[in-house]
Amino acid sequence: MTKTQGAEIYYDPYDLTIDADPYPVWRRLRDSAPLYYNEKYDFYALSRFDDVERALTDWGTYISGEGFVLEIIKAGVRLPPGNLLAEDPPVHDIHRGLLSRVFTPRKMAALEPQVRALCARLLDELSGAESFDFVADFGAIVPMRVIGMMLGIPEGDQEAIRDAGTRRHQLTEGEAPPPTDAHSTAQPFAEYIDWRATHPSDDLMTELITTEFTDETGTTRRLTREEVLTYTSVLAGAGNETTRRLIGWTGQLLGEHPDQRRELAADRSAVPQAIEEILRFESPSPVQGRVVSRDVEHHGGTIPAGSAVLLLNSSANRDERHFTDPDTFDIHRRIDRHLAFGHGLHFCLGASLARMEGRVVLDEVLKRWTDWEVDRDNAVLDHTSTTRGWTNLPVIIS
Template sequence: MELNPFSHEFHEDPYPTYRWLRDHAPVYRHADGWYALSRYDDVLWASQQPRLFSSAEGTTLEKVDAALMPPMIIFMDPPMHDRQRKLVSRAFTPRAISDLEPVIRALANRFLDDLGTGGGGDFIEEFSGRLPNNVIMELIGVPEADRDDLRHKMDATLDRLEEPPYIPEHAFQAMIDMHQYWAEQLPVKRANPDGKLLSRLLDVEVEGDDGEPTRLADDEVLGFVQLIGSAGTETVTKLLANAAVLFQRNPDQWQKVLDDPATIPGAVEEILRFWAPSQYQGRVLTDDVTLHGETIPTGARVLLLTGSANRDERAYPDPDRFDIERGEHVALGFGHGVHFCLGASLARLESRIAIEELARRFPDYRVDEAGVERVHMSNVHGFKRVPVTV
């Protein structure tokens, strides 16, 4: 069986392929020379070895022109990664996140009002895309008038073809447009600082290579805001849309949410496990690795299939059952190790509040399954369109 992360058929249901890999090829070698690890223990172990499994050459199979991508911490290895992460993590302290709860709840109800006005619509366009986008853009300091356009450009960057060159022209153009937008914001924020994340990054002092205090270079600032803006929007957008479909297909689990909102944090974790928005993380080996009798050579690209690891029966009983009361486990939905998602606590808070308010406002919502459309990107499992009635 072939693993083809670009196949649109594979995107519809990758899990039979994953099961075959775990059972028959836990160290999978593709004809093009890249490898994939599919079992939970192997993915967890590799995630804890950032120097051996390097992120420096990108995290996906498809290659993006480096000129379009400013330096980002997801493409860095320790110790540079640790310095950058420590800096930006100041915006995601527990206190800073908890203080956002009333803001997130107000936004959730504002967008649910819009969804309800017409008796429904596209769940993503009206709700699951707008909520995290507005939260993260408010943190960064993006004017509200610009946010929807930026979100649509982010969506466009995710489109992929089934054949090389994989990235269509409009996706490249969206990357260029986004980079240009952020670059144009730098002089604006320097002239008119607002105390938000972008302004603070322009003003912060860090220790330079010579030990002396220095400011971040513009491309470093661009890397931060471009990554946080995209990752802070897309993960929760996909998670909430996945939730809407999963709960319709599993009405007994939705009833548990309606009966007891205390089940919602567990539901968020189970959605992340069952349909992980991020299906793999790409790495490059800095030394030979031998697993299950197979040696992966230095320099090989390796996919850590978190989407498969989350369904590994060696780690989860009855893994193909959606169960919001499954209980604690070392989850991989937000990654693991030094590259654990910086905004995981914010994403969990947004998701909990969104599901709470959806359950309170529209407990009988319905998804029009015939109109659902999937995103087609090699490492994203989610929807592009989810029509609902409320």
């Protein structure tokens, strides 16, 4: 296979029309151009489940240290220490180890009563409404409140921080967005970190400031202020963006599959399995960027060393080579594994938190409503280079 093969198939991660429904293009890639090359933006793409899974596992070949978003990779921007998604071992392992003690299933389970109380309060405020926005009135609020609570960010400041994060990778007119300045991205958290340094509390920010660890040089130390800033910025963004998308897709998919929604309402023990199918069917973070450290052979072609590669994990989650009837949404589907949270070294650290939030949200919604209809005419799909989901999803209660 050469670079020009598959030229009649065009995939552009910045094209708003493609992003509105990328699945037909991704199917054509899987079938006819499983190793795809985009000349305009100079990147390769892998779209089949087996290829994406292997690449996500082979961190020594598909490296993250040059960035995990295409526009950052192509601009040659070096992200500061503490951005786990843009780090390779050994630095990645040390930084991830600091956070892995926080994002455990046990600790997420301990957090569940607070998340449930938050969801109940927000939903009770909507009681009696004939319609509400599944995202703006609810789904965009829960994740930021939860991660803000974990970090110790005052509730009154969380919305502005969330909205600023949302704008960073937004697409306009189908062009690649400029790479964000990591320093300016982290600056909104500087005041909180400086105050918390002299006013410790029982929150994640305090733990980041005070925890000692052994770095890659063998030195025992605490995180620098810049590292704490980066950690906090990354956690706030990751904790908000993908879970908000998950909640939005939950509202849309179950709104458009009333029989399955009513089954879940009648037997909410099936909610966790339904969340896994939602994650597979509409993965909130659909594309992962990497750079190959050596020449790599795929499907008769070569990805040259130093090339940017997009791993299309959302395409992989619809690959009929791995999933039966993958374009059918089915809450009864038995899923051995999906790639919504990535795989291997960079498997999403907050996966247990996202799953818990998604499960609690759906459970609390179904306690109150068993029927809603999506107002598609007024629904707005957000377009970013890193996530995919709804900005607004109005639903009509019936």
